[in-house]
Amino acid sequence: MADWEPVFRALLALRGGALRSYAYLLTGDATTASDLVQEALTRVFSRWRIGADVNELEAYVRRAMLNQYIDSRRRLKRWNATRHLLVDVPHHDDDQLAVADEVRQALATLSPKQRACVVLRYYEDLTITEIADELGCAEGTVKRHLADARTKLATQLGVTEEHPMTTNDLRDLLRATAAEGSNAVDLAEDAVATRIRHRRTRSRRLAIGGAALTAAVVIAGTTWAVNTGGGQPPPAAKHSTVPPRLVQSDFDGPSGMEAALQTTLTADANGCVRAGQSDVTLVWPRGYTVRGDSKSFEILDGTNKVVARSGTPLTIGGGGADRFQNTWTGRDCATRGHLWMVGGISAAR
Structure with missing residues (x-):
């Protein structure tokens, strides 16, 4: 077995579920999430000198997933082109599945960076400073993305002033959505x-x-140089x-x-x-x-x-x-x- 393979297997055994959930919340689609996490794993374990620190490797994989998600959406503007596909979502009798679908639809209305900020802040529990470092932007930009995102989510989820959505409410909704969708994400x-x-x-x-x-x-x-003999030097580049x-x-x-x-x-x-x-x-x-x-x-x-x-x-x-x-x-x-x-x-x- 190659020297990188034991820690690769250990990472997926210990943190595979967390990586699936993260990928699903970023993309909102099991197939796209599968592609995202598989490519990130391949990039990291193909290019980095592999140590034995699972936490460090997980951080590399998460950074790769985030960069790939942000850049692909920014370049292809896929989030805007595919929003119409999420309008008619099949109804589920199970209340928990129905809530997860509703949150998934609401997240689909956010821009890529708004969505990334929401996931990093309310699911990953990163600070504003840490999110700014992850995304390579100013802290004020992160705050603006979060404020705009919460306004959109409140509208999409039918939140009223009488019953506002708290931070804990949003965290619970994201966790429930990740739990329902991540099982379909294939680490392959x-x-x-x-x-x-x-x-x-x-x-x-x-x-x-x-x-x-x-x-x-x-x-x-x-x-x-040694055999210059009567020959001519090569022409200057x-x-x-x-x-x-x-x-x-x-x-x-x-x-x-x-x-x-x-x-x-x-x-x-x-x-x-x-x-x-x-x-x-x-x-x-x-x-x-x-x-x-x-x-x-x-x-x-x-x-x-x-x-x-x-x-x-x-x-x-x-x-x-x-x-x-x-x-x-x-x-x-x-x-x-x-x-x-x-x-x-x-x-x-």
């Missing part, structure tokens, strides 16, 4: 484990290929006038290190930052930026700290990705070759 434990194995194997193969490519470039350069740009994922922090790629940073004719002259497209964390021109540029992290420079030999930790995600930016830079999720960066030894 064995299928996800198989997908994780595939991605981790792909990451290692890509790292080996990148290392071999780097070695080949070094050998070729050394051979030319032509640098694009297009400003350099990054492909970015929907993760705020660097990927974990499953493998290491030794390379230098270059920008191709379209300005896309790549690993040397290879067909490896580097996928950077959200919030990273690039400054300079295609001949000489720097990569800055979310705090504007320089983490890499073009032309400098680097060891880039991380791992490969199977496909470009809809929540990433820079799709036109990833039309060929492999994808490498950037992790820790250090000078090559």
